[in-house]
Amino acid sequence: NERMVLQFQITLYGDDERLVMARDITRLHRLEEMRRDFVANVSHELRTPLTVLAGYLETYATYAEQLPPRLAQGLTRMQEQTSRMQNLVNDLLLLSRLEIDRGGEDHLPLAMDALLEEVRRDAQALAASRQQVRVELEEARRLVGSDTEIHSALSNLAFNAVRYTPEGSQVVLRWKAHPKGACLEVQDNGEGIDSVHIPRLTERFYRVDKGRSSETGGTGLGLAIVKHVLLRHDAYLEIESRPGQGALFRCVFPAERLVAAEAAADRMTG
Numbered sequence: 001n002e003r004m005v006l007q008f009q010i011t012l013y014g015d016d017e018r019l020v021m022a023r024d025i026t027r028l029h030r031l032e033e034m035r036r037d038f039v040a041n042v043s044h045e046l047r048t049p050l051t052v053l054a055g056y057l058e059t060y061a062t063y064a065e066q067l068p069p070r071l072a073q074g075l076t077r078m079q080e081q082t083s084r085m086q087n088l089v090n091d092l093l094l095l096s097r098l099e100i101d102r103g104g105e106d107h108l109p110l111a112m113d114a115l116l117e118e119v120r121r122d123a124q125a126l127a128a129s130r131q132q133v134r135v136e137l138e139e140a141r142r143l144v145g146s147d148t149e150i151h152s153a154l155s156n157l158a159f160n161a162v163r164y165t166p167e168g169s170q171v172v173l174r175w176k177a178h179p180k181g182a183c184l185e186v187q188d189n190g191e192g193i194d195s196v197h198i199p200r201l202t203e204r205f206y207r208v209d210k211g212r213s214s215e216t217g218g219t220g221l222g223l224a225i226v227k228h229v230l231l232r233h234d235a236y237l238e239i240e241s242r243p244g245q246g247a248l249f250r251c252v253f254p255a256e257r258l259v260a261a262e263a264a265a266d267r268m269t270g
């Protein structure tokens with residue numbers, strides 16, 4: 001007794017004529033579900049062997065000084081690549097979970113100041129002294145959402161801003177009012193992005209410059225994760241950028257997602 005999935009297309013002709021077309025997409029839908037489950041299962045299964053591998057490499061690394069230089073270098077490469085693979089597998093798993101689960105069970109009013117400050121600290125650590133990361137809080141209301149998901153979306157945007165901007169750049173994390181409600185912004189004054197790439201940035205594995213991205217340690221899944229987190233919060237992503245003029249990533253949340261600053265967390269549960 002499988003559910004049937006139909007897709008409707010309604011075309012209006014003048015004032016009183018309509019053409020309604022229905023397409024049975026049950027099979028397509030089922031295939032899409034299988035793809036998601038498969039990716040989720042594979043990435044989950046890959047985590048344990050990768051952890052074991054990373055563990056052994058770490059043990060060997062403590063003896064690196066006793067190894068001939070060429071072998072020691074090889075060991076470092078192996079550690080780098082294992083860590084890349086772990087990031088990739090973790091991001092794939094996170095993304096497929098975001099696609100599979102309905103979400104919403106852990107939604108609470110978030111302490112926006114603490115959340116932004118935490119991400120700022122991590123982004124500043126990644127930037128070291130190359131860039132400066134700042135927080136601007138201009139909105140008192142709180143967002144009702146999943147702390148882990150919003151944290152992960154904001155981290156992805158902030159880490160990108162650090163990774164794709166040259167030394168001396170500024171990165172700002174901002175929570176402010178918006179005509180539709182409120183928005184979380186991550187702005188940088190780095191190299192920016194050519195407009196041809198902007199509509200495709202949230203696709204899985206889409207990268208502007210493949211060579212550079214693998215150097216920066218990205219997985220190509222960051223913005224896809226951001227997009228899915230926002231979908232689960234009735235929000236959307238806007239990207240404003242011009243080459244040479246930095247980039248602005250804006251996550252817009254509707255007013256229904258906001259509560260007054262003093263709202264007690266326990267009143268929002270359930």
Ligand code: ADP
Pocket residue numbers: 156160161162164165188190191192193201202206207208209213217218219220221222223224247
């Ligand atoms: P990645 O893991 O490659 O960073 P993302 O999905 O997070 O994957 O980003 C996709 C691409 O968007 C990146 O490879 C990069 O080319 C571009 N990009 C993302 N953020 C910025 C930014 N702040 N400035 C310039 N380019 C960016």
